[in-house]
Every structure is written in C-alpha cells, then in structure tokens.
Amino acid sequence: MGEGLGRRALLLGALPAAQGRGVMRIAIYWFRQDLRLDDNPALCAACAAADALLPVYVLPPDEDTQWGVKRLGQHRKYVLADTLKELDAGLRRRGSRLLLLDGDAAACLGELARALGATVYCAALAAPEEAQQLAHLQAAGVRVLAGWQDTLYTESQLPFALADLPLVFTRFRQQLQAAALSPVPPLPAPAALPPWPDGVAPGRALPADWLMPPPPDARSSFPYARADWRGGEQAAQARVQRWLATHGASYKRTRNGLMGPDYASKWSPWLAQGSLSVRRAARLLAQHEGEQGVSEGSDWLWFELLWREYFRWLMRRFGRQLFLRHGLQPPCPAPGHDAEAFARWRRGETGEPWIDAGMRELAATGFLSNRMRQNVASYLIHDLGCDWRAGAAWFESCLIDYDVASNQGNWLYLAGCGTDPRGSRRFNPARQAAEYDPDGAYRALWSTP
Ligand SMILES: Cc1cc2nc3c(=O)[nH]c(=O)nc-3n(C[C@H](O)[C@H](O)[C@H](O)COP(=O)(O)OP(=O)(O)OC[C@H]3O[C@@H](n4cnc5c(N)ncnc54)[C@H](O)[C@@H]3O)c2cc1C
Incomplete structure (x- = not known):
C-alpha cells in the first residue's frame, strides 16, 4: 500500500445503497490527472450515484521549487489549458461543464463539499503530495470515494503482492508476461452527465498567461500548435490510431530517433494529462495487432507501456522514498x-x-x-x-x-x-x-x- 493511500480512500464499488429516497444526492467529481470522460471508472461511479454532479478541477500552484525553478513552465501551462478547454467542451456536450478553482485543493474542495453536502469522487493517485491532498480532505470530514485506474492492471491482478514488487524491471516484466494478464477493458464515456447542483457560484477563468501560446518552433517534434496535436481525448485517440496505422510496425527501428513527429508514438503528453487512458491505448494497440498482425514494433510498444506501468506501481509501493x-x-x-x-x-x-x-x-x-x-x-x-x-x-x-x-x-x-x-x-x-x-x-x- 503506497504511503498515505489508505484503504479508506479505495472505496469505489462499495457504494452504500441510496442515501435516502427523495433526498438529492450530490457528488463532486474532482478531475486530477485523468482529464477525460472516456474510460474513467471513478467518473462513471459518480454519475451512477448522483442526482446532481459538479465536475471540478483545481489549478495547480504556480510556485518555485527549492531548485529555483518554477514547477509549471509555459509549455506545460499552455498544454494543460488546452486540455482543460477540451474537457469542458466534452462536458458541455453532455449537459454539464467544468468548474475551475484555485488554491489549496483539500481546503477549497472541502469547503465546497460541506456546503453542498456532497461526496467527492476522484482518481486515487500514489504520489505523496496527491495522496496527502486526499488524506487532508478525509481528515476534514469529507466523504471521498477514490478509484485506482491509471494502470493497465489492477493490484489484485498482479502476480505478486505489492510489498514484493520486483526491484528489477526485467523481473517485473517477465512475471507479468508469464501471468498472461489482460489489461482492464476500457469503459465508454458516459452519454450524459447529471446536471450541476443549484446555487454554485461560477468558478474562475483560466489564467490569462496559461492561454498564451509559447512561440511556435518549426523544429519541434511535438508541434502542439497544430490542430491534430491539440490537447484532449479526441486528438489523443486520433493520434494513437493514425500513428499505429502508419508507423506502429516500424517503431522498434525508429524509437531512438531524435527529430520529427513520428519516430516514436508521442502518446506521452496525452497519457500524462490523463486525456488518454492507458487502458484505451492498450485496447487500440491490441485492435491494431488483431487487424495488421503482431509486429516487432507493436510488440516493443507493449514493452514500453510496461515501463510506465512499473514506475506507477513503484510509486504506489515506495511513495515518498522516491523523492x-x-x-x-x-x-x-x-x-x-x-x-x-x-x-x-x-x-x-x-x-x-x-x-x-x-x-x-x-x-x-x-x-x-x-x-x-x-x-x-x-x-x-x-x-x-x-x-x-x-x-x-x-x-x-x-x-x-x-x-x-x-x-x-x-x-x-x-x-x-x-x-x-x-x-x-x-x-x-x-x-x-x-x-x-x-x-x-x-x-x-x-x-x-
Ligand atoms: C530522465 C527521464 C525523465 C522522463 N520523464 C518522463 C515524464 O515525466 N513523463 C513521461 O511520460 N515519460 C518520461 N520519461 C520516459 C520517456 O522518455 C517518455 O515516456 C517518452 O520519451 C515519451 O515519448 P513517446 O510517447 O513517443 O514514447 P514511446 O517511445 O512511443 O513509448 C510509448 C509510451 O511508453 C511509455 N514509456 C516509454 N518509455 C518509458 C520510460 N522510460 N519510462 C516510463 N514510460 C515510458 C510512455 O507512456 C510512452 O508514451 C522520462 C525518461 C527519462 C530518461
């Protein structure tokens, strides 16, 4: 069990029966590093349980680190802002919209949840700061239902106890491959979302400096100013499918490239924001193999996705020690x-x-x-x-x-x-x-x- 990620936070699926007939059930969905509607089990659970749902994102602080550098540089701000705009558009197509807040996440969500009498749903994250946010929210008396959903496999699928996570990647990979696990199937996006609860004040707008595109550089191998490289889930899935069809088979040969948009998949920005679910990426990769056959390139992509998987379980296992x-x-x-x-x-x-x-x-x-x-x-x-x-x-x-x-x-x-x-x-x-x-x-x- 990762530091601070107690069992109390992992209650999804164990929802109590209706919280009183005739009583409005209000939920807050707290988007974190899962900025998508597709394959978002925690969001689906919130939609199923609530009569009114408030989707919220809390802007990360724009602070300095002990090394004298900002945590959030201009490229990150711009791409995150683009992703949030796309998320809001997706929510609006389904009868809802995104509330933006800033400040201490536990404090502002806690205040909102208490005022609304709402349960907070979100993705469980293992990194210490993120786990601590959840712990603070719970300590403030807020009911939080968090689901672990950003890995290919669930903890119960792993062929070892988390405490015995191999400390050599090759052993981790071999044990997973020997167990022939299937990634958790992705869920479709909810067709519609419950309406906002009454009486919620409009949130803040995206900060003006987040909307300012950094100067475009024609040398970039991730040209995110172009329409097909934008933030959000639609551009992400389009990229996955297009790149697999055109370059997936040759990936093993090209992956050490340095220049241009296609030497590697470039899925990472969408995976990192969570606008692409790794389980959706795995499903699209498996479909590609089903249609085109397994290639050296497609096989190597599974290998790389396992590196990502490994570091996530490592964070869950060791938390603060990794810092x-x-x-x-x-x-x-x-x-x-x-x-x-x-x-x-x-x-x-x-x-x-x-x-x-x-x-x-x-x-x-x-x-x-x-x-x-x-x-x-x-x-x-x-x-x-x-x-x-x-x-x-x-x-x-x-x-x-x-x-x-x-x-x-x-x-x-x-x-x-x-x-x-x-x-x-x-x-x-x-x-x-x-x-x-x-x-x-x-x-x-x-x-x-
Ligand atoms: C010092 C250092 C820091 C890094 N920091 C990050 C980071 O902050 N975020 C990040 O996503 N990746 C990080 N990586 C891993 C890797 O460099 C990127 O995931 C990869 O370059 C992204 O490009 P791609 O999507 O085209 O990758 P591809 O080569 O196409 O690989 C497909 C996917 O596999 C995963 N993957 C591939 N290699 C690794 C790896 N070594 N570790 C973990 N996952 C991997 C990524 O999700 C990637 O999108 C770091 C690597 C190094 C050496």
Whole structure:
C-alpha cells in the first residue's frame, strides 16, 4: 500500500445503497490527472450515484521549487489549458461543464463539499503530495470515494503482492508476461452527465498567461500548435490510431530517433494529462495487432507501456522514498550540487554540443526524445556532479508530458539510486552522439536556442 493511500480512500464499488429516497444526492467529481470522460471508472461511479454532479478541477500552484525553478513552465501551462478547454467542451456536450478553482485543493474542495453536502469522487493517485491532498480532505470530514485506474492492471491482478514488487524491471516484466494478464477493458464515456447542483457560484477563468501560446518552433517534434496535436481525448485517440496505422510496425527501428513527429508514438503528453487512458491505448494497440498482425514494433510498444506501468506501481509501493536523494539505495551518495553548472545545463550552455542541443530543444518545445532525456540526465548527474532531484525539477517545469511517477523513476534509475542499481548509468556523450547523430544533423538543428 503506497504511503498515505489508505484503504479508506479505495472505496469505489462499495457504494452504500441510496442515501435516502427523495433526498438529492450530490457528488463532486474532482478531475486530477485523468482529464477525460472516456474510460474513467471513478467518473462513471459518480454519475451512477448522483442526482446532481459538479465536475471540478483545481489549478495547480504556480510556485518555485527549492531548485529555483518554477514547477509549471509555459509549455506545460499552455498544454494543460488546452486540455482543460477540451474537457469542458466534452462536458458541455453532455449537459454539464467544468468548474475551475484555485488554491489549496483539500481546503477549497472541502469547503465546497460541506456546503453542498456532497461526496467527492476522484482518481486515487500514489504520489505523496496527491495522496496527502486526499488524506487532508478525509481528515476534514469529507466523504471521498477514490478509484485506482491509471494502470493497465489492477493490484489484485498482479502476480505478486505489492510489498514484493520486483526491484528489477526485467523481473517485473517477465512475471507479468508469464501471468498472461489482460489489461482492464476500457469503459465508454458516459452519454450524459447529471446536471450541476443549484446555487454554485461560477468558478474562475483560466489564467490569462496559461492561454498564451509559447512561440511556435518549426523544429519541434511535438508541434502542439497544430490542430491534430491539440490537447484532449479526441486528438489523443486520433493520434494513437493514425500513428499505429502508419508507423506502429516500424517503431522498434525508429524509437531512438531524435527529430520529427513520428519516430516514436508521442502518446506521452496525452497519457500524462490523463486525456488518454492507458487502458484505451492498450485496447487500440491490441485492435491494431488483431487487424495488421503482431509486429516487432507493436510488440516493443507493449514493452514500453510496461515501463510506465512499473514506475506507477513503484510509486504506489515506495511513495515518498522516491523523492529522497538516495532513493531506494542507501547510503546516500556524497552530497553535492553545483548551482552554477545546473544553470548552464538548463540554458544549454555546458559547452558540450550534444547535450546543449537537447537542453535547447527541451526549453524551446517542452518535449525531448527518450534518447536525449537519458543523455542530458546522465550528463547532469555524472559529468556535472549535480543533484539528480534538481534535474527532475527542471523536467517537471518543462515537459509537456511531465508525469511524476515516470519522471522520478527514470531519474532515480539513471542516478543509480532506483531500481536496477547494478552497473553505471553514465552515458558517454561523444559515443552517443556518434551513434545516434552520426551526421550531426540534430546538433546542427539545435545549435541555436
Ligand atoms: C530522465 C527521464 C525523465 C522522463 N520523464 C518522463 C515524464 O515525466 N513523463 C513521461 O511520460 N515519460 C518520461 N520519461 C520516459 C520517456 O522518455 C517518455 O515516456 C517518452 O520519451 C515519451 O515519448 P513517446 O510517447 O513517443 O514514447 P514511446 O517511445 O512511443 O513509448 C510509448 C509510451 O511508453 C511509455 N514509456 C516509454 N518509455 C518509458 C520510460 N522510460 N519510462 C516510463 N514510460 C515510458 C510512455 O507512456 C510512452 O508514451 C522520462 C525518461 C527519462 C530518461
């Protein structure tokens, strides 16, 4: 059981019988990292139980971290705003709309729930801050029904107890594959939603700076200013289907690419916002294999989705421990952090063209290939001697696919403090550049900010 994610929060499916005939049953649906109507079991449970339903999103705070960087950079704000607009449009098509709030989530939801006499429904999340929000809400006397729904499999399907989660990815994958599990089937979106309860004041609008598109950059490999790359569930599912049909089979060969929109699936921003359910993505992948046959590429996609799965269960199992400098591998590495080197790394001014190209791409577009993420992270940790948590914070600020479990898990892994701690995770920049950018095209593309 992940830290703070107590059994009390996992009550979905155990709803009490009607709460009194003739009495209005009011629910709040708190959208978190599940910004979709499709395959959202917690939302479906709220719709089934309530006469009136208030869909709410609480804007995340725009605050500084201990590393002197904002938690929410401009790319993230813009993509999140776009996703919220799409979510609101989907709700309106079904007779409802989204209420936007800001401030401390537990405090403002608690106040609203008490005023309405409402039960709060939401997705259960394992990261410590998110788990704590739920715990605070419950401690304030609010009835909360939260469902775990962002993994391919449920905890009871896993072929091991969570306490025995393998600490090596390969073992996790092999055990899951040997168990031949089927991902949980996705649910359709509700056809209609219960109306808003009476007397709710309109919420706030999206902050003006969230609506300001960062300057478009024609070099971007995630061109989110284009209509077919927009936020929201419709664009997400269209991308999944289109990309599988055109590039799915060749994915194993192209996935280490660095430039262009199609070398990899680019599903991650939609998965991270939750506008794409991983169970829906799995269903579309299985359908693709049913129609086109299993290919090397489709097979490798399952493998990558299992990495995502693994880091989610890891967060559920270890919670706060994944945020400590030594992670899962005490004793602590020697303390040390070079703030000046960290700043040069962020600006793409380390003097190492391969690394600087990656850092410029990240800052200019909010996206970076997996190959370059590994390289720039390794360089910060092993060449510049910085604290890996500072790098993780910069990724959190920039990445339009920022996802706490995947980000924390990958950084820890590269720092040698997470799972698979054997061997060095140091990437040699010269060798990597020669192998993955032999003609220097990527470095040339990003030779300027
Ligand atoms: C230091 C570091 C930080 C990272 N931070 C994030 C993050 O914040 N959010 C995030 O979604 N991914 C993160 N990743 C993982 C990976 O780089 C991205 O998921 C991937 O590049 C997204 O592009 P794609 O959708 O085209 O991936 P594809 O290669 O097409 O893979 C398909 C899907 O599999 C999953 N996946 C693939 N590789 C990984 C991986 N190593 N770990 C977890 N899931 C994976 C993703 O959901 C991805 O969308 C990080 C990797 C590193 C090395």
